[in-house]
Amino acid sequence: MHELVGTRGRGSGASRQRRTGLIAVGAAAGLLLSGCGGSSPAASGGPPGSGTGSAATGLTPSVASSTVTSGASSGGPSSGTTSGMTSGGETAGSGYHGPPATLTWATESSGPQLDAEKKVLADFHTANPSITVTVDAVAFDSYDTKLTTALRAGNGPDVFRVNHPNIQAWATAKFLAPLTDVGVDTTPFISALVTAGQVNGTQYTLPMDTDARALYYDPDLLAKAGITGPPTTWDELLSDVAKVKVTGAYGYAFRNSGDYDMAYETVGPYLKTADGELLNADGTRATAADSAGTVAAVTLLQDIVKTGALPPGQSNMTEDTMNQLFAQGKLAFMVGGPWERPTILKDNPNAKYGKDFATTPIPAQQTGGKSASTSGGWQIGISATGKNPDAAKALVAFIERPDNLNAIAASSTFPPLTAGLDSEPWKSDPFYEAFKAELPNSGLPIPPVPQLAQVAAALQKNVAPALLSGTSAHDALAAFDTQVNQQILRR
Amino acid sequence: MTAGGADTGPSRGGPRTLGFVIVPALVVAAVAxxxxxxNIWISLHVNNLSQADGEFAGLLNYRNVFAFDDFWSVLRTTLIWTLGSIAVQFVxxxxxxxxxxxxxxxxxxxRALLLTPWVMPGVVIGAVWLAIYHPISGxxxxxxxxxxxxxxxxxxRSSTALPAVIFANVWKGFPFWMLMISAGLRAIPSELHEAAAMDGASYRQRIRAVVLPGLSTVLALTGTLxxxxTFNYFDLIYTLTSGGPNGATxxxxxxxxxTSxxxxxxxxxxxxxxLTFALMAVAIGSYLRVSKATAR
Amino acid sequence: MTGTGRSGSARSGNARSGGALSTAAGRRCAALVLGVLLVFALVPVYWMVSSAFKTNAEIAALAPTLYPHHPTLEQFRAVLAGGALLRSLGYSAVIAGLTTIVVVVLGSCAAFAVSHLTFRGSKGFLIGILFTQLLPQSAVLVPVYLLWNSLGLTGTGAGLGLVYLALYLPVAVWMLTGFFRGIPLDLTEAGRIDGASNVRILWSIVLPIARPALAATAIYTALTCWSEFLLALVLLTSNTTTVTVQLAGLIGRHDTNLGQLMAAATIATVPPVVAFFALQRYFVAGLTIGTVKG
Structure with a gap:
């Protein structure tokens, strides 16, 4: 898609020379300038506490400084050189001087997010004319299948999105190259997300985005039901759901169709507000039935079901259907991520924030309790068998620049930065207030274990039926614990 | 069926015959x-997501399949799905x-219009049937x-989900049967019909005495395929129910x-x-021994 | 009884005698049956087509409209923008078309050998190639990809076509064998006595008789190639891919773009239906064994 214009870049003759034997020069680059790099901020590129030993620390500045070296080898410093010295995170991507390279970027993004990614990739190409990036956009549903198959054959894309449940498995399978020397300054990042990209202390992926869930409500419906404001506690939510019945609309709906729904969308957010857990912190044992917060969260949803204010089809409820109901003013409450808004507006172009829909933090378990949510997100990784690792790392460094992360996240998720929602478009939009309040207390519902997908599916299998039947919350969670401990974590 | 036994061909086993079948034979080797x-090799190793790691594990993976995966109940569901679908598709x-x-x-x-269900792209079939079954606006x-x-x-609902996905699959799959049977009807010699008509056979009798026997080979092979x-087709299930509710589909x-x-x-x-391959091979193999699909 | 007499005399025309229902009453009955079946078959198709002409808001309406109340071409405009869909249609057509030709040619040869040359091990051959179909596609995906990757065939349409050839040729052999068996051995033996080569016998005796079967096999192969998803997904990249993969791209992580999906699918359904019309006459005009003998 982006044309190869490497020969029109800085020093057309030089680019041809570079093809011969520059790989060796690039490799030597780190050593040559490691003294210089050590004094530059790029030295902080390694994640805090990555603990891979002195070898990794020594390599850390190599990307930032390789800019300088390859520039020199092609006959004089280029414009990228000076800025390359100032900040690793800023310039690592804009000063690639290796041989012309073609990279494939695989993504499951679609719509505006894909457009934003393509824009960033185009900017990258402008900054690095010798690197051409082709985009392989794969539908989310088939993304893992395609990537697993290709990566296994050693023929994966060079740089790609990694859904966080796959980080451990893909790193262990040696699909991913370590990112220790990529020269991204991770200080602005949310540290838990950086840690999520580490396996045994080595950084394999870096965060691209994160998210959270909030309670969507329909202010019009609430007013009709005589409710003055959105609920702030579980009890208020429960009574509000029941009250909405007088309007003829449905009170509440929850997602119940995919294997991640219970963990991330339905039970997970409430579980987080009540400090419940599914596995213990180090991910060695399932302890859901012994966790008061988890039992309480499942019980809350059972109580919500008992109000009788839920729509038909709750045993196979999809996100599409929930948004459809909500957009038509037929549903008072639902839990959802920031990506629901575009869908609501697509289904009902006349919907207005504050009137037809609004967001509020996930209600706290008790008055004065905290509001929290599940969050997850996508990360970025490099293929261990890619043919142009230096170019791939330059691309990672470029995408991981805060401005680019913001641009990509803008349409429907959040940047993985502590400054997070303090920049536009999030800063002044009231829609995001609820998410802002929750983000500090949000995190993964299941600690990053290689079997995360199986654990999530086990929760779906054991808890989803219990929400709609008479099985006690404790029993359902005990069955989940048993399955996870005996069948999943042991293997 | 027709006179002329299996071993009467004059050029049997000759090099000229080989030329006719060599490509399919190679294909068998490549894709089967x-x-x-x-798969056998992988199944005997553990943690084998990548080609690099993984150690020999004997039959551990097989043991896990039987111990943890509800394999038999899933197999039962698969057989209901398969036989239910093809029976109605045939009719x-x-x-x-x-x-x-x-x-x-x-x-x-x-005929062309009746073929459209088969022609519609799979992803859309799922979306359309979701809309038809939509619990609120379907x-x-x-x-x-x-x-x-x-x-x-x-x-x-656990009780209706499987029939519902089978119904959608019947809709998608009956045109193939129609196509094969249409072609098969063409191959029934008209003399047989005429003879039956001469004998004063009713329509139903002619179906039984002429049409069904005349179609037997085609039906056996269509049924086998x-x-x-159907056994191996799961796109529709994936889109409509993702195997739920409670694993019912x-x-x-x-x-x-x-799993993979x-x-x-x-x-x-x-x-x-x-395991699936082995079970299918036994089932298909014993069926072929008694059916007309490979008999001359 | 008069009806059967009529059908006996109408054998050269459209209403050949195979139809035991060729009476006026029979045809009325058939019309009724076909009417019901048409409704059954076409309601979902109608849903797809009519949704393609609706606005997003109308599609999302909870009281679904039976026809587009505000017909719009916006969904078609959206999916046709950029030309990616049309390119993928062309790509699919080329891959499906070429694969089908090769499959039918090679399949006819093999089926002829199995049914009329009956070499040693022909039954084993037939069962063996059927076993290519037994492994589920998820199990075939990784090994085929590995094999194709080592042969340098990934990322190319030719590579995909070869997989299709490999996967669907066995089915074609099965289908054609089933039909070829209906052709009496006497017929091919007669040709042999006249000194015709095997290729000649296949070409001028077997294939003309088997035209309905060839058409059925060709339709099966073309349609299966056209709608195959998983292998096209992994073997090609999204810039040059088939139409099914292109369609799947309209289903997002959090949202299905239903209107565009329906519009794109409507477009994608047209070529195979047209292609079927083209092959249709072989069902009607295909020679039957009875007439050949007579």
Whole structure:
């Protein structure tokens, strides 16, 4: 898609020379300038506490400084050189001087997010004319299948999105190259997300985005039901759901169709507000039935079901259907991520924030309790068998620049930065207030274990039926614990 | 069937015959033998997501399949799905082919129109049937509402989910039967019909005495192929129910896909695949011994 | 009884005698049956087409409209923008078309050998190639990809076509064998006595009789190639891919773009239906064994 214009870049003759034997020069680059790099901020590129030993620390500045070296080898410093010295995170991507390279970027993004990614990739190409990036956009549903198959054959894309449940498995399978020397300054990042990209202390992926869930409500419906404001506690939510019945609309709906729904969308957010857990912190044992917060969260949803204010089809409820109901003013409450808004507006172009829909933090378990949510997100990784690792790392460094992360996240998720929602478009939009309040207390519902997908599916299998039947919350969670401990974590 | 035994061909086994079958024979090796051996190899190792790691684990993966994966109940669901689908597909396809063969005007157009379910892209079939089964605004839900059954969630109930996905699959698959039977009807010599008519046979008698025997080979082979495909087809299940509710529509190929690609357990998925292959091979093999599909 | 007499005399025309229902009453009955079946078959198709002409808001309406109340071409405009869909249609057509030709040619040869040359091990051959179909696609995906990757065939349409050839040729052999068996051995033996080569016998005796079967096999192969998803997904990249993969791209992580999906699918359904019309006459005009003998 982006044309190869490497020969029109800085020093057309030089680019041809570079093809011969520059790989060796690039490799030597780190050593040559490691003294210089050590004094530059790029030295902080390694994640805090990555603990891979002195070898990794020594390599850390190599990307930032390789800019300088390859520039020199092609006959004089280029414009990228000076800025390359100032900040690793800023310039690592804009000063690639290796041989012309073609990279494939695989993504499951679609719509505006894909457009934003393509824009960033185009900017990258402008900054690095010798690197051409082709985009392989794969539908989310088939993304893992395609990537697993290709990566296994050693023929994966060079740089790609990694859904966080796959980080451990893909790193262990040696699909991913370590990112220790990529020269991204991770200080602005949310540290838990950086840690999520580490396996045994080595950084394999870096965060691209994160998210959270909030309670969507329909202010019009609430007013009709005589409710003055959105609920702030579980009890208020429960009574509000029941009250909405007088309007003829449905009170509440929850997602119940995919294997991640219970963990991330339905039970997970409430579980987080009540400090419940599914596995213990180090991910060695399932302890859901012994966790008061988890039992309480499942019980809350059972109580919500008992109000009788839920729509038909709750045993196979999809996100599409929930948004459809909500957009038509037929549903008072639902839990959802920031990506629901575009869908609501697509289904009902006349919907207005504050009137037809609004967001509020996930209600706290008790008055004065905290509001929290599940969050997850996508990360970025490099293929261990890619043919142009230096170019791939330059691309990672470029995408991981805060401005680019913001641009990509803008349409429907959040940047993985502590400054997070303090920049536009999030800063002044009231829609995001609820998410802002929750983000500090949000995190993964299941600690990053290689079997995360199986654990999530086990929760779906054991808890989803219990929400709609008479099985006690404790029993359902005990069955989940048993399955996870005996069948999943042991293997 | 026809006179002339299996071993009367004059050029049997000769090099000229080899030329006719060499490509399919090579194909067998490339797309069946290699994947089969590959799956057997993977299934005997553990943690084999990548090619690099993984250690020999004997039959551990097979043990896990039986211990943890509800394999037998999933297999049972798969058989109901498969046999239910192809039985109804056959009936509808047969009736459609007979009706088209009456010389009715516009048969060509009708046949093409009846073929559209088979032509529609798979991803859309899922989306359309989701809309039809939609518990709030679905077409079928609406129709059931006329008969007093409001808000019926066919895909959401354990008891109705499997029949509902089978119904959608019947819709998608009957045109193949129609096509094969239509072609098969053409091959029935008209003399047989005439002779039967001369004997004063009724329509039903002629179906039994002429049409069904004349179609036996075609039916046996269509049935065999449809059985294998339906058994292995899970796109529709994936879109409509993702195996739910409570695993009521989880079939073997769905389980294999989930284990291999969602759970990143290619080793266990391979064990499931090898088991499935073995069971299918036994079933198909013993069927072929008695059926007319390979008999001359 | 008069009806059967008529059907006996109408054998050269459209209403050949195979249709035992060729009476006026029979045809009325057939019309009724076909009418019901048409409704059954076409309601979902109608849903797809009519949704393609609706606005997003109308599609999302909870009281679904039976026809587009505000017909719009916006969904078609959206999916046709950029030309990616049309390119993928062309790509699919080329791959499906070429694969089908090769499959039918090679399949006819093999089926002829199995049914009329009956070499040693022909039954084993037939069962063996059927076993290519037994492994579920999820199990075939990784090994085929590995094999194709080592042969340098990934990322190319030719590579995909070869997989299709490999997967669907066995089915074609099965289908054609089933039909070829219906052709009496006497017929091919007669040709042999006249000194015709095997190729000649296949070409001028077997294939003309088997035209309905060839058409059925060709339709099966073309349609299966056209709608195959998983292998096209992994073997090609999204810039040059088939139409099914292109369609799947309209289903997002959090949202299905239903209107565009329906519009794109409507477009994608047209070529195979047209292709079927083209092959249609072989069902009607295909020679039957009875007439050949007579």
């Amino acid at each position: 033998l290699y994947p089969l051996l590959y 509808i396809g047969f009736v459609a082919a007979l009706a088209l063969d009456t010389g009715i005007r516009g048969a060509g157009v009708i 077409l079928l839900t609406e129709v059931l509402g006329w008969f007093g059954a409001d808000g019926v969630d066919l895909l959401g 449809a059985f294998i495909w 989880s079939t073997v190929p769905f389980l294999i896909w989930q 690609f969602q759970f990143n357990r290619l080793d266990e998925g391979a064990a499931q695949s090898v």
